[in-house]
Amino acid sequence: MMSEKNLDLRYFTGFLPLTLLCLFLLYAPLIVVMVYSFNDSNSITRWDTVSLRWYYDVFYGLEAPKFKAAAINSISIAIMAATSATIIATLAATAMLRAGRFKGKSFSFALINLPLMVPEIVTAVATLIFFSAIGFTTGYLTILIAHIVFCIPFAYLPIAARMEGIEGVYEQVAQDLYATRLQAFRLILMPLMAPGILSGFLLAFIISLDDFIITNFVKGAGIETLPTAIFGAVKQGIKPNIMAISTLLLVVSVGFVALSYFVGQMGEKANPTTKPKGD
Amino acid sequence: MSRDNNIAVDIQNVTKMYGDVTALKGVSLDIRDNEFFTLLGPSGCGKTTLLRVIAGFEEISNGAIILYGQNIANLMPNERPVNTVFQQYALFPHMNVTENVMFGLLRLGQDRANAKTRVGEVLELVQLSDFADRMPSQLSGGQQQRVALARALAPSPKVLLLDEPLSALDLKLRQAVRLELQQIQNQTGITFIFVTHDQEEALTMSDRIAVIESGQVQQVGSAREIYEAPKNKFVADFIGKTNLLDVSVTDLARGKGSCILPGGVQITCPAAEGAHAGSGHLSVRPERITITALGKGLVQGTVARHIYLGTDLHVEVNLVEGGHVTVRMQNSTQIQIPKVGQLVCLDFEPNFARLLVD
Amino acid sequence: MAASPQQNSRAMNNNYDGFGVPLILPSWIIIGFFLVVPVAMMLMYSFLTKEFRGGVIWEFSLAAYDQFFFDRGLFGDSPPVIEWTYISIFWRSIWQAGVATFFCLLIGFPTAWFIATRTGRNSTIWLFLITIPYWVNLLIRTISMKFLIRDNGPLNEFLISFGVISEPFHIINTNLAVQLGLFYSYLPFMVLPIYAAVERYNFALSEAAADLYASRTVTLTKVILPAVKPGIVAGCILVFVPSLGAFLAPDLLGGAKNFMIGSLIEEQFKGNAGNWPFGAAASMILLSLVLIVLTLYARHQARGQR
Numbered sequence: 001m002m003s004e005k006n007l008d009l010r011y012f013t014g015f016l017p018l019t020l021l022c023l024f025l026l027y028a029p030l031i032v033v034m035v036y037s038f039n040d041s042n043s044i045t046r047w048d049t050v051s052l053r054w055y056y057d058v059f060y061g062l063e064a065p066k067f068k069a070a071a072i073n074s075i076s077i078a079i080m081a082a083t084s085a086t087i088i089a090t091l092a093a094t095a096m097l098r099a100g101r102f103k104g105k106s107f108s109f110a111l112i113n114l115p116l117m118v119p120e121i122v123t124a125v126a127t128l129i130f131f132s133a134i135g136f137t138t139g140y141l142t143i144l145i146a147h148i149v150f151c152i153p154f155a156y157l158p159i160a161a162r163m164e165g166i167e168g169v170y171e172q173v174a175q176d177l178y179a180t181r182l183q184a185f186r187l188i189l190m191p192l193m194a195p196g197i198l199s200g201f202l203l204a205f206i207i208s209l210d211d212f213i214i215t216n217f218v219k220g221a222g223i224e225t226l227p228t229a230i231f232g233a234v235k236q237g238i239k240p241n242i243m244a245i246s247t248l249l250l251v252v253s254v255g256f257v258a259l260s261y262f263v264g265q266m267g268e269k270a271n272p273t274t275k276p277k278g279d
Numbered sequence: 280m281s282r283d284n285n286i287a288v289d290i291q292n293v294t295k296m297y298g299d300v301t302a303l304k305g306v307s308l309d310i311r312d313n314e315f316f317t318l319l320g321p322s323g324c325g326k327t328t329l330l331r332v333i334a335g336f337e338e339i340s341n342g343a344i345i346l347y348g349q350n351i352a353n354l355m356p357n358e359r360p361v362n363t364v365f366q367q368y369a370l371f372p373h374m375n376v377t378e379n380v381m382f383g384l385l386r387l388g389q390d391r392a393n394a395k396t397r398v399g400e401v402l403e404l405v406q407l408s409d410f411a412d413r414m415p416s417q418l419s420g421g422q423q424q425r426v427a428l429a430r431a432l433a434p435s436p437k438v439l440l441l442d443e444p445l446s447a448l449d450l451k452l453r454q455a456v457r458l459e460l461q462q463i464q465n466q467t468g469i470t471f472i473f474v475t476h477d478q479e480e481a482l483t484m485s486d487r488i489a490v491i492e493s494g495q496v497q498q499v500g501s502a503r504e505i506y507e508a509p510k511n512k513f514v515a516d517f518i519g520k521t522n523l524l525d526v527s528v529t530d531l532a533r534g535k536g537s538c539i540l541p542g543g544v545q546i547t548c549p550a551a552e553g554a555h556a557g558s559g560h561l562s563v564r565p566e567r568i569t570i571t572a573l574g575k576g577l578v579q580g581t582v583a584r585h586i587y588l589g590t591d592l593h594v595e596v597n598l599v600e601g602g603h604v605t606v607r608m609q610n611s612t613q614i615q616i617p618k619v620g621q622l623v624c625l626d627f628e629p630n631f632a633r634l635l636v637d
Numbered sequence: 638m639a640a641s642p643q644q645n646s647r648a649m650n651n652n653y654d655g656f657g658v659p660l661i662l663p664s665w666i667i668i669g670f671f672l673v674v675p676v677a678m679m680l681m682y683s684f685l686t687k688e689f690r691g692g693v694i695w696e697f698s699l700a701a702y703d704q705f706f707f708d709r710g711l712f713g714d715s716p717p718v719i720e721w722t723y724i725s726i727f728w729r730s731i732w733q734a735g736v737a738t739f740f741c742l743l744i745g746f747p748t749a750w751f752i753a754t755r756t757g758r759n760s761t762i763w764l765f766l767i768t769i770p771y772w773v774n775l776l777i778r779t780i781s782m783k784f785l786i787r788d789n790g791p792l793n794e795f796l797i798s799f800g801v802i803s804e805p806f807h808i809i810n811t812n813l814a815v816q817l818g819l820f821y822s823y824l825p826f827m828v829l830p831i832y833a834a835v836e837r838y839n840f841a842l843s844e845a846a847a848d849l850y851a852s853r854t855v856t857l858t859k860v861i862l863p864a865v866k867p868g869i870v871a872g873c874i875l876v877f878v879p880s881l882g883a884f885l886a887p888d889l890l891g892g893a894k895n896f897m898i899g900s901l902i903e904e905q906f907k908g909n910a911g912n913w914p915f916g917a918a919a920s921m922i923l924l925s926l927v928l929i930v931l932t933l934y935a936r937h938q939a940r941g942q943r
Contacts, residue, residue, distance in 0.1 A: 010754035010840060012853070018747040019763070025744070026770040026824060029781035032791050036784070045789050088663045094653060095660035102657030104665075111668050119882030119927055121899045122679075123672065125920045128906060129682050129913070130675035132692065149671045152664060169369040171652040172336055175356040176363045177383030178434065181653060187382075191373045212776045213884050213899075217906065227776045234889070238784055246777040257772040261765065 085151035138220030162196025293342035576624030734880035737819035745827030810892030818886030834868025
């Protein structure tokens with residue numbers, strides 16, 4: 001046949017437009033909000049001129065102290081929760097991938113992934129009931145504990161993936177060269193793990209920063225994180241300053257992901273665990 | 280077991296089980312001081328397990344490993360004065376060549392200055408002095424292999440274990456590194472235990488070879504002993520090519536045996552220790568057989584086909600009584616090559632044939 | 638080599654043999670104490686009596702489940718008939734999550750396919766573009782969607798100004814808005830596992846099929862789909878399960894009429910209803926639903942591996 005026919009078996013008509021539609025659907029709302037955050041108007045409906053007025057309002061306006069306090073809570077909780085979750089997940093990954101068999105191993109895998117399987121709203125309810133039953137006052141600490149719990153599987157995934165990619169032989173060489181097991185862990189496994197650990201941390205950090213439902217349940221009165229503060233504000237209607245905050249948060253999140261991605265790429269280049277072939 | 284003090288490693292009745300699978304069945308070996316000793320066997324025979332048992336990466340189920348008089352079977356790998364060159368080299372990817380080679384020295388508590396001097400020495404030995412600051416990813420396979428060797432040699436181990444270190448190199452390079460390894464072994468005087476599945480490697484490099492199969496030592500000896508005087512069917516077949524003739528053994532005495540060949544001719548030839556009367560196997564190397572005129576040889580058969588190998592020519596002969604024999608002939612114009620289908624007689628010197636243990 | 642590959646890999650990976658339990662212990666303690674115990678406690682609370690200002694009275698009661706499933710009249714003395722209010726909320730949640738999953742699959746499969754068949758670096762860039770929005774705060778994404786589809790929002794303004802429609806297209810506070818919100822929230826979850834499955838797919842199979850006279854459509858349905866099915870199933874689970882218990886999309890985009898399970902539960906703890914045992918019971922029912930789906934999925938996978 002002489003008609004122009006695509007002979008590539010990977011090609012299906014219409015898949016490219018659908019992919020573009022998919023990207024459009026994902027980005028359109030975000031871009032619209034970003035654009036409108038630079039709107040000078042008091043109303044979110046009418047377009048005025050471009051200005052940074054609402055960004056100024058976020059930092060110096062009437063609601064600035066409230067959002068500032070919420071941001072500090074969010075970031076400090078995210079840092080602490082991500083750090084704890086990363087340490088716990090690194091130890092867990094070492095147990096699961098480097099410690100041979102032990103009692104409760106298969107059960108441990110399910111347990112680590114449990115926070116991913118239980119719907120968020122159920123976790124939220126259960127955690128609230130738990131803290132109230134043991135008479136623990138809800139507040140900063142309860143948010144932190146809840147965040148550590150659901151950050152563990154998110155930190156675990158990239159850490160375990162990286163550890164799986166590092167052959168056990170390096171630590172064996174170290175032991176063969178008179179390193180104790182702790183030295184092999186510290187001098188060999190940890191440096192090779194660094195990119196995985198960092199991306200686990202960043203992932204957990206973003207997940208913590210992102211959480212609304214669980215935080216909303218366990219925060220108690222008088223303390224807000226950024227998402228709960230924004231949610232509270234939106235309940236009274238979307239105001240332009242919300243769009244400015246949203247844009248800022250969006251930029252931070254995307255920045256972190258990009259950072260995590262490039263750190264991973266750099267790690268791949270600096271520590272190729274696959275050996276080059278022959279001469 | 281002999282206990283003289285020129286024994287480097289005395290492996291006594293070592294058994295290793297993986298669950299129900301027995302990887303090593305009561306292995307006993309003496310490896311002498313300053314020896315280039317090779318563990319040779321096919322994939323899955325247990326040779327790497329034996330090496331890892333000596334290095335300390337596998338706990339043994341039974342037995343003892345005596346290293347210069349000290350039982351090391353219960354020591355951790357880092358407590359054993361042996362070092363390993365791993366098959367995949369496994370250079371630490373986050374350290375440069377110097378840091379890699381220095382790693383063991385620092386763990387032994389040497390200060391950095393002394394360690395640095397020693398690193399210089401071993402890099403000199405493996406001719407990599409110019410590459411001290413390179414990262415492993417910037418080295419070729421052959422260079423990585425030599426860094427791995429230097430790293431294992433640096434702490435001056437009593438025994439160096441080498442786990443198929445040449446298998447990842449291409450043929451030309453492998454032949455060059457063989458010589459280099461032998462030289463280094465001579466210069467350093469360290470006992471080498473070398474694992475390989477490549478018989479040519481084993482035959483050319485080793486002082487002694489242990490042939491291993493199914494987790495058991497089949498035979499220990501020099502290259503010549505193992506090739507010329509194989510103990511059993513497995514060794515005869517695994518090392519080089521051989522013909523195994525079905526014979527019935529009538530008489531055995533003082534290392535010699537009488538047997539009746541297919542076709543009824545009786546000969547007397549060397550017999551392996553443990554060979555027994557009754558039906559058995561006679562090993563005759565293809566290069567020891569000549570094709571003669573009818574009525575002048577020991578067995579009779581028809582030529583089945585020729586296999587052309589360049590310098591050599593293999594002639595396959597189907598014996599009249601069943602079974603077939605390969606005859607190796609030099610590819611030269613002086614020799615007449617029998618045609619396919621021709622009835623021929625085969626002759627060999629009984630002294631170069633050998634009765635085997637099954 | 639002495640050991641078979643499995644034995645070797647086992648031997649290679651037990652450098653810290655014997656330290657398994659101490660290393661795993663922190664995660665056992667944290668997740669066990671702050672998730673497993675709370676869920677058990679929630680189960681217990683669902684069988685207690687409600688306290689009117691929130692909280693519970695420690696007295697065994699089946700009232701929560703009774704209220705969920707049965708209607709006993711205004712004074713509680715009529716013969717019990719099935720109470721449809723809450724069952725229909727659950728049913729609506731399942732429907733909404735199902736529709737969202739369907740749309741995600743419809744758009745997600747071609748997208749995943751397209752990305753997985755790009756070469757090298759291109760594929761990474763496309764994948765990165767798909768995943769970025771996922772990292773943006775879910776609340777912000779939902780607010781953005783709400784902003785975009787309001788009656789006098791940019792979408793309607795755009796359509797009106799180009800004369801496509803004359804009246805604002807009313808989406809907000811409809812089922813469609815919730816479906817759109819859920820779709821938007823979890824679309825990357827559909828793309829990623831399908832992408833992984835297509836990436837592993839051996840295109841020699843397509844060539845073999847084509848060689849044996851299969852058309853492109855036949856190849857897609859008879860060869861490709863069965864091969865990438867595990868990815869599709871995983872993607873559907875990853876979209877359906879969180880959609881079922883979602884709170885933000887129905888709350889912000891659906892309004893009061895389009896209640897889903899998440900809002901029902903939230904109301905028991907935050908709103909005026911304040912019925913903790915009932916909220917706990919609804920949560921247990923939701924959790925059971927999710928566990929049923931996950932168990933079916935695990936069974937399906939186990940069968941696939943045999």
